[in-house]
Amino acid sequence: MNSSPSYININKEWDIVAARQLARDMSKKLGAGTVDQARIATAVSELARNIYLYAIDGKIYIEAIEKMERRGIRIVAEDNGPGIPDISLVMEDGYSTSGGLGAGLPGVKRLMDEFNITSEEGKGTIINTIKWVR
Amino acid sequence: MEISINVKEENEKVVINVSGEIDVFTAPQLKEKIIPLVSAENAEVIVDFKDVNYMDSTGLGVLINAYKATKVNNSHIKIINLQDRVYRIFTITGLDEVMDINPVMRGGIK
């Protein structure tokens, strides 16, 4: 059975740290290795930072999941920001990193095992990711 | 390679002072400054090339672009104080006959 998700509201930089902490605690509890813990925390960091920088206000949901005898952690980033007009552009390597120094969404995709993004202009963005714990 | 571009407005006119080398790397900076200025209706733009010691064909392309924009917007562009090496590009390409350009003034006042 999946646990009920916990979430963190993101509207100040400090919230990014709280989201990382929550993700790390949960991944530790699930028995993720040190490297995976670090990857999950970094992915959460990127997602939360995106909300903080571009949407001002949003949530990071973190939950433990179990599917077909596999355990993992699901991270969902949801915001009511301006939305992303061209998703394939932001998913392109070298696009987001050229300006800032973040790993960008392609980085999050690499850090996680499953990645799904939906966005509507003027409404917001939902990014749904899963990391399976080996 | 360095370029510096200074824009200043002098009663109804815009004077752009350019210095350095205009080549494939610096031409985009010139384009960014100059095109919006000449695209204003009836604008009067003077580009001072006194301190431009080299310009390649990419730079010339930017000026051609500006010249074409003046025809659409009924504005005017004048390029002054061209050094010999740069002036030569205008004469070879025949642009000295269609564009308003002046070579560098010798011995002070013309």
Add this chain to the structure above:
Amino acid sequence: MDTTKIDASKYKMLLKSYIESQNEQSLYGAEQITKTFIKNNILPEEIVNLHIQALTELYPDLLIEFKHSMNFLLETMISYGLAHQEYQYLREKQSQIKSEISVAANVQDTLLKTTVPQIDELDIGVISVPAHQMNGDYHHFIQGKDGSIGIAIADVIGKGIPAALCMSMIKYAMDSFPEQLMRPNSILENLNRVVERNVDPSMFITMFYAQFDPDSGKLFYSSAGHEPGFLYNAVTKEFQDIEARGLVLGINSDSTYKQYELQLNKGDIVIMLTDGVTECRGGKKFIEREEALDIIRQYIHLPPQEAAEMIYKHFENLQDFNLKDDFTLIILEKKV
């Protein structure tokens, strides 16, 4: 055992041996194993992790502060790992683009292929080398039904793909003109209209078009803002500029072009070029037109094709074999 496990135990072994005796051999081993890591796309955080594992197995009583510090190091490596993966991806993408361009360059070569006319009155040498893979210079020979030879040399501003695409347009426009229109000035006038309608406002093309009449030995020519060529007089052994006024193509749709003529005598040589020849830089220094002429002078006694190739080699050498602009040179020698 999978390769990662083999590498892990090998790493542990090397580490142990180094900690015990600081020998160079284990460092050499470390260098070798790093290469397999890179080959197998092992990320930096995984290597740090490997190190932590090996260390805790070898020395279970390590200081807790030290263990924490290693975990701290691992965290800092995550972003490096991502940057590395991105770099790998972009490198692959670049090589893919490169191969696409090389295919395009072949298409362009086929498209712009031109045959040098063989006539008794004229010996023709030509060389055209792109700075990058695709050529923004264009040259073309046409042999008319009346026996005249048309020679076009053109330079699109800029280089690379945009210039090359533009060149293809010129080629098709030229092919579409009826033969009776093949006078230098009317060719340029027609071409100018095509170019003016079809290019980006910051793009322009320069062209020199010449027509040689073997019967009279006369060369008719017009220039659309093209770098002036040179005429070598066989009697005086001197060079002079082939001056011709005319606006570059693509500025005004109603430009007209003046037609000039030259009487060629036996041994006279006409040199047509693009500004990749006269505007090239040797190191940080520009090569002036006069210096370019000095180089041409050194080889002018050779048969045209050989001269063109030698002159190119000379310029290539001057620029440290790294051409900055497309380079095209045509040499015509009046034989009889």
